[in-house]
Amino acid sequence: MPKVIPLLLIKSEERGGSLLAIVFLLSLLSIMGWTLVSLVSTNQTVRTDLISQDQATFTNLAGIEYALQRFYEGRSPEVAETILGRGSFHVERDGSSVMVTSRSGPSQVLHSVSLPTQADCLLIDTSESHTHDRGSELARIWLTKRCGEEVVLDKMVLSWESDGGESYEKVRLSSISDSRLYDAPPVIQSGELVDLIDGRMRRNQRYKLKEIRYRKVEGVGRPDMRQKDSFRLKLFFGDGSSQEVHFTLAACPHSSC
Incomplete structure (x- = not known):
């Protein structure tokens, strides 16, 4: 049967070394746990940003399609701030093109699209x-x-x-x-x-x-x-x-x- 040696009976120098090892181990585990939590949190933020970026991109494409639809109907392609799902967009005209700006969360996407000329129309x-x-x-x-x-x-x-x-x-x-x-x-x-x-x-x-x-x-x-x-x-x-x-x-x- 193995012999159990109470920690209090260990010599002071042995006890000190063992306690230091235990404290070091606990500290290491604590750091690893914090790092893991940090990585999970960072990964979640990255995923959220990617989703927002995708939503802003799709909203922008919808804004382009809507502006061109208005133009082909004989109306102004300019559109005030419009909510679409979890994002929004607005369209401004700049001469022979339109600038579509969309937002979703922290993400923003801008696209410029050329309009048909009067000859094209x-x-x-x-x-x-x-x-x-x-x-x-x-x-x-x-x-x-x-x-x-x-x-x-x-x-x-x-x-x-x-x-x-x-x-x-x-x-x-x-x-x-x-x-x-x-x-x-x-x-x-x-x-x-x-x-x-x-x-x-x-x-x-x-x-x-x-x-x-x-x-x-x-x-x-x-x-x-x-x-x-x-x-x-x-x-x-x-x-x-x-x-x-x-x-x-x-x-x-x-x-x-």
């Missing part, structure tokens, strides 16, 4: 283009606004092949309700840049260039543009963007063509 359809009044008036060029708060038609160039010195003297841009946006009598040669009175298209709908009227030549009358091989139309917009199309005339459904 306008579809030019010449598939129905033909002439009226025995070839003296070009009509049925459709312009469809599909995004942005407004598209401003600023300038245009119209040219045609087999140029015989013809010129046109009227341009009319109308909405589907036939409200006049632009109607003035310039005298313009083929390929010449004309500075239009700004035609502002604010609603997402169809507009049309419906009366490009060719100038009457004295002693000859108005030219017959039905014999022209092809046309080129280039439109310039208020933000400096432009769009160009080439087309030939479609068959006219009316006898007056």
Whole structure:
């Protein structure tokens, strides 16, 4: 049977050494325990920060999608501070782009996204283009606004092949309700840049260039543009963007063509 030696009976130098070892061991265990608690706490903080960062990122993506949706609906993409789940976002416009700022907890995410130009927001359809009044008036060029708060038609160039010195003297841009946006009598040669009175298209709908009227030549009358091989139309917009199309005339459904 092993012999039990009471601690009080150990010699002083032996007892002192043993007590020191015990104190050291307890201190070591205490440090290890504190370190473990600290590591767990730090790990929890890191995980929380990562979750907040992810939430802020997803909120930012949602903010971008919402801003672009508004823009394509013809509304301003700017959005005041909006709560979304555990985060929030707001959208500010900076010229041709938007800045989306999102927050979740201590995390913040910023993204800048370029907006479509006014040229991008306008579809030019010449598939129905033909002439009226025995070839003296070009009509049925459709312009469809599909995004942005407004598209401003600023300038245009119209040219045609087999140029015989013809010129046109009227341009009319109308909405589907036939409200006049632009109607003035310039005298313009083929390929010449004309500075239009700004035609502002604010609603997402169809507009049309419906009366490009060719100038009457004295002693000859108005030219017959039905014999022209092809046309080129280039439109310039208020933000400096432009769009160009080439087309030939479609068959006219009316006898007056």
